[in-house]
Amino acid sequence: MKKVFSRNLTESLLRIGFVFILMFSVSIQAQEAAEGQAGDPAKGKQLYNTNCAACHRLDQKMTGPALRNVEARLYDEEGLDREWLNAWIRNSAALIKSGDAYANKIWNEYNQTAMTAFPTLSDQDITDILAYTAAPPPAPVETAATTATTAGSEPGISNEIILGALALLFALLAMALVLVKRTLNHFAEAKGIEVEESEKRIPIWKAFIQNQFLVLVTSIVLLLASGYFVYGYLMQVGLDQGYAPVQPIHYSHRIHAGDNEIDCKYCHSSARVSKHSGIPSLNICMNCHKSIAEVAPETQAEGLEYGQDYNAEIQKLYAAVGWDQNEQAYTGETQPVKWVRIHNLPDFAYFNHSQHVEVGGIECQTCHGPVEEMEIMSQHSPLTMGWCINCHRETEVKVKDNGYYTKIHEELSKKYNVEKLTVAMMGGLECGKCHY
Amino acid sequence: MSSNKKYWKSVEELNDNSSIVETLQQNEFVEEIPTDTFLGDKETLESSSTTRRDFLKYVGFSTAAASLAACEGPVVKSIPYVVQPTEIIPGVANYYATTIANGHDFASVLVKTREGRPIKIENNNLAETNGMANARVHASVLDLYDNKRVKAPMKGDQPIGWSQFVSETTKKFDELKAEGKEIAILTQSYASPSTRNLIADFREQYTNVRHVRYDAVSESAALDAFQAKYGERALANYDFEKAMTIVSVGADFLGDWQGGGFDSGYAKKRVPDHGKMSKHIQFESNMSLTGANADVRVPMKASEQRLALAKLFSYVTGSNVSGTLPEAIDQAVRSAASELKRAGNKGVVVTGIQDVNAQTVVLELNEYLGSKAFDTKMTIKTRRGNDTEVATLVADMKAGKIAAVIMAGVNPIYSLPNAEDFKAGLEKVEMSIASTMKVDETAKLCTYIAAAPHYLESWGDVEMKKGHYSLTQPTIRPLFDTKQFQELLMTWTANPQSYDEYIKMIWNQDILNGGSFSQALHDGVYKVAYDAVDVLDDIEDTLEEDAVETPAGDAARALSQSAKGATMELVLYTKTGMGDGQQANNPWLQEFPDPITRTSWDNYLTVSKADAEAAGLVNENVANGGLNGSYANVTVNGVTVNVPVIIQPGQAKGTVGLALGYGRTDGVQSELQTGVNAYPLYQNFSAVQEVSIEKTSGTHEFACVQLHNTLMGRGDIIRETTLEVFNTKNKNYWNPIPKVSKDHIETPVTSPDVDLWDSFDRSIGHHFNLSIDLNACTGCGACVIACHAENNVPVVGKTEMRRSRDMHWLRIDRYYSSQDSFEGDNAKKDNISGLGSSLSEFGEMESPADNPQVAFQPVMCQHCNHAPCETVCPVAATAHGRQGQNHMAYNRCVGTRYCANNCPYKVRRFNWFLYNNNDEFDFFMNNDLGRMVINPDVTVRSRGVMEKCSFCIQKTQKTILDAKRDGREIKDGEFQTACSAACGSGAMVFGDVNDESSEVAKLSKDDRMYHLLEHVGTKPNVFYHTKVRNTTKA
Helix, strand or coil: CCCCCCCCHHHHHHHHHHHHHHHHCCCCCCCCCCCCCCCCHHHHHHHHHHHHCCCCCCCCCCCCCCCCCHHHHHHHHHCCCHHHHHHHHHCHHHHHHCCCHHHHHHHHHCCCCCCCCCCCCCHHHHHHHHHHHHCCCCCCCCHHHHHHHHHHCCHHHHHHHHHHHHHHHHHHHHHHHHHHHHHHHHHHHHHCCCCCCCCCCCCHHHHHHHCHHHHHHHHHHHHHHHHHHHHHHHHCCCCCCCCCCCCCCCCCHHHHHHHCCCCHHHHCHHHHCCCCCCCCCHHHHHHHHCCCCCCCHHHHHHHHHCCCCHHHHHHHHHHHHCEECCCCEECCCCCCCCEECCCCCCCCCCCCHHHHHHHCCCCHHHHHCCHHHCCCCCCCCCCCHHHHHHHHHHCECCCCCCCCHHHHHHHHHHHHCCCCCECCCCCCCCHHHCCC | CCCCCCEECCHHHHCCCCHHHHHHHHCCCCCCCCHHHHHCCHHHHHHCCCCHHHHHHHHHHHHHHHHHHHCCCCCCEECCCCCCCCCCCCCCEEEEEEEEECCCCEEEEEEEEECCEEEEEEECCCCCCCCCCCHHHHHHHHHHCCCCECCCCEECCEECCHHHHHHHHHHHHHHHHHHCCEEEEEECCCCCHHHHHHHHHHHHHHCCEEEEECCCCCCHHHHHHHHHHHCCCCEEEECHHHCCEEEEECCCCCCCHHHCCCHHHHHHCCCCECCECCEEEEEECCCCHHHHHCCEEEECCHHHHHHHHHHHHHHHHCCCCCCCCCHHHHHHHHHHHHHHHHHHHHEEEEECCCCHHHHHHHHHHHHHHCCCCEEEEEEECCCCCCHHHHHHHHHHHHCCCEEEEEEECCCHHHHCCCHHHHHHHHHHCCEEEEEECECCCCHHHCCEEEECCCHHHCCEEEEEECCEEEEECCCCCCCCCCCCHHHHHHHHCCCCCCHHHHHHHHHHHHHCCCCCHHHHHHHCEEECCHHHHHHHCCCCCCCCCCCCCCCCCHHHHHHHHHCCCCCCEEEEEECCCCCCCCCCCCHHHHHCCCCCCCEECCCCEEECHHHHHHHCCCEEECCCCCEEEEEEEEEECCEEEEEEEEECCCCCCCEEEEEECCCCCCCCCHHHCCCCCCHHHCHHHCCEEECEEEEEEEEEEEEECCCCCCCCCCCCCCCEEEHHHHHHCCHHHHCCCCEEEECCEEEECCCHHHCCCCCCCCCCCCCEEEEEECCCCCCCCHHHHHHHHHCCCCCCCHHHHHCCCCCCCCEEEEEEECCCCHHHHHHHHHHCCHHHHHHHHHHHHHCCCCCCEEEEEEECCCCCCCCHHHHHCCCCCEEECCCCCEEECHHHCCCCCHHHHHCCCCCCEECCCCCCCCHHHCCHHHCCCHHHHCCCCCCCCCCCCEECCCCCHHHHHHHHHHHHHHCCCCCCCCCCCHHHHHCCCCCEEEEECCCCCCHHHHHHCCCCEECCCHHHCCCCCEEEECEEECCCCC
């Protein structure tokens, strides 16, 4: 697929202007940290993210209750003090057992899921965490401004500016030369100097037509060139390399496989045993997304760069799988997702993932490209037969520690007098291996 | 020696003047390419308004339009599970053990499911009883996806909900109970412990309830005889593996006789082992599958069979039985008797005569012999029908004594001979319920239709033989809103359990004896020692009459008294493909060629050549190779049916045969409403009837494949010899390697010197070979259907079949040969004694079609190492793999058909049409439901490409991949093709010949091994084993 970059000069100029304005308008944000009595919210945030974030959100119920201002709320609503909280955090089970009324109420309210005990948290740690929970919510970031800023500082843009400026310079130069020539001519006329007119020659195109050899060569070249391009065009018919359709739920492989380094086969687990790599069922998504209802603000901002609202996409997932975020329960109303299949092999070609992934030990990226960098998944390889065959010719079979290959490897390497066997030598170019 | 016999496939081939045979031998594609009809002849072309220029314009435009349209690829959607079941991995097959018990077929099977869809039936090797599925069981998976199934319960022709159904019927039953009226339950034979208990519960609740079991094809006489002698209503079990001499009087025990399932035991002893094999003598009227496998086959009238059996009894036991048989037959009976006596406890006698006396004689004879193959303890339970009770029920219904009738698994309006009486009775019944999968002939007359699930959607248990239990478990969620009969019984008796819980309870209580139910469910089968099962003996068989003890000899005398012959006798039988007719809407079975007549899509009257000539009935092959036959009226007791006629070699003179199970009309789509219903002739449930035959006008067009794909007159196809020669002579005498002349020196064709080809080195890696033992192959056709299911073979329909365009990748050729070779003729001539004998036997020699010997030969692609097809393909679409398989790349094929023309074995099939998604071929591939059976690992071929057997490369590749993934070597027996896995008789063995220890490697070095048309030098990877007949003649 071709992308057309059409930027015109005015646009670039406007951007330059914008950058300038931004540079001079200094926005001073008073960042006055609300100092807690003894707690350090920054340290608290760190501790919170390590210990609590798996089950708690500040402003939303999850596996456990929302924790914003928990200390104050507990004190106001239930009359429970820090002592109680300390006891609960360090060993909630014991507190429940002791028959504490509110502890039991909470325990029952959250499906009798016991909270992990944190006996190692010191009083100071708890104070820090509570200080973090007591901090006021950050003001929503001016998203529009951020986008503009980041857009303006892209290196691609500055290149364009330089190019534009150069072009302008050359145009001015050319204009200047024309003007100079005209002025000189005027001078000459004024001084009465006869400028020698060069002798009229045959126009170049006429000369060209008269030279039959040149005509012949040119037409041959033209024919060959057009043949080359027509062939090239025809050969890409039916190829979908770069095919990146819009999916019903925007799923970023960049975040999952790239940033979070989730193994491909965690979700595409059937690639290990089956011919299909499998599109993961939604329950696989929910293994993590049960507790990730929102992405981090930075990630969200990153998504907006791509024009994607990640949080909204997660909501789409919840709608499809029937997950009620408030109740933290499945509603049972599901809506299967109709993904658009990107890699389509024709029916008559048999491809088995497990053969390549598990037996051959081929990296997914070998065929699927740098998936971990793809915000939008696209078809990396041409998936043509020539492409398959090429790889079969070059790739060595992973025979080590595989009992199946022991005998055949020994015999074949003797036959071909090589140490390493390619797939082709094992018969990987035979028609019937893929067409049946 | 093998080569001096004349083999023929059709009677037509015996006619020297037949032009059609000549044509067929010259041309593979008998029909001219219809260029004229396609383009039109000159005249029509000239008169056409489309000029050549216009035509070219259209072509140009449409090509351009098509290529433009092709530039844009379709958007393919992919929808994963929301919550994926842990046991399902897309692309990986799951197997479940279950059991079919449809009243006619009982078998323990494995069901292969892909993504939750059952797609194939496999044999359950853990099952001792009926673990080998026959052709119908293999095809039963397609019945699940039958578009004609009842999709919801119905009242009349209106669909209703189950709650309405249950409340209305329960209310009615309660009313009837209050009024003291009688309810009748008419069912198939279930042989199910849980069902029996549930029916007992129902009888207890509604007090006045009668349960009648009904088998469409009755074994009542055998049941009566066994009950009289042993006090249990069951059938004696026969294990032919333990018999060295088998005498069968009219019993088609390789077919459906007494429930079937005897072939694997039989086949084991048919392979010569240390010079020994069993001897099989068959007395019969029709040419049956069993008769075709016999060493000695004596064609005789059904009435003579009674006398023959009585005489056999007298010759063996020495008791006196009156009556005289024709000399030749008497001779045969005498020799059979002496063979039996010699065999002693290794002999066994069976009979298919539906007569209590005949069955008693057999029981007595086997007891007398002390036959080891005969077992009265491990009885067969799969046939329980009682003719008398059925007749009484019909009479009572007609008399208005029955207020309500529940039917399950039966179709009496279709299958009862007195269907009119039953219909009249049904009208008098206040409420009738049919638990059925189809709106069949009976269901459409019932008040309620209780939509029933297919067995692959049901729970169940079966006791096929005493102590041999199997379980049925669902392999897919019910496709439609159905409830099985047992669930209905539980609803009516207000049993709160689910049926599977109930089965588990019954099994834990009565059967498992501490064993694990989960293990039994996993295996599909569970075996109990005999003593433990006594408790489960029937509790409800009260209606049976008291049996009269017949002392030894009396039965035989009574039998000989009853042997009154008629001038023409009709012998009704069931076909391998259709059985009792309940699978009539199954296109695989309709297209399955009958093993004997090689005719599909029909039933017909089989007539002997002499009788046909006398009645003026003719068969002729027309120009395209299709078979045409006359029609005849067959009249039994005033009931007449009009059927087409096939002249059947080996049919006993004075008899005609007709298959039951055809002529279904309701619940069957119009294309599959084939044949005529023979059940009206099945009067008094007797398979033998006195008939009159009368020729009527018109000719019938058969879809008979027997002349199709002939081997073009090339000889040396079947090799056979006798046990005597096999044991005494050198291999080179009875199985010589063909020799060709090189520099005027005879050189074996296997020698590399005479080969035009340079062989590849095939010693490394796998090299697949398939061994087919002609001795063990009974011709049952299970492999044909298994291949059909595995490889997405399309169904082409009757007219295409007739045109020799069948798509079966695997065919079982049936060859007739004159019983006597030249030497045999000489021996026979010497043995003629007296004028009568000489007249008859000389006559026999003149007419080889009277009692031919039969040989079955499964033929699929031979995967030649030097394949003639590969060299002629202009686009290299077919090529050889190193593993011995001849590959076929459909996407490369341009359809020149050169390969098919150059194939000496005629195993390549051309897709003349698009067979899927095409209304012209409205079979399973033309609807979404039917397409669910398609194997996702095999390409569905399109129009214009050649296809053929691939040696199930998808299966061998999968085996290899599994081993690679586990990092282990492959054990022998892991490699299977669909046909070899389906073969219950052990005739087909597949494997890797490069693995020295494999069975197929050993078989390839056997003395009996030969290649088909070895002299052609194709070096096939399929090899056969010379057929050895247990006769002394050479």
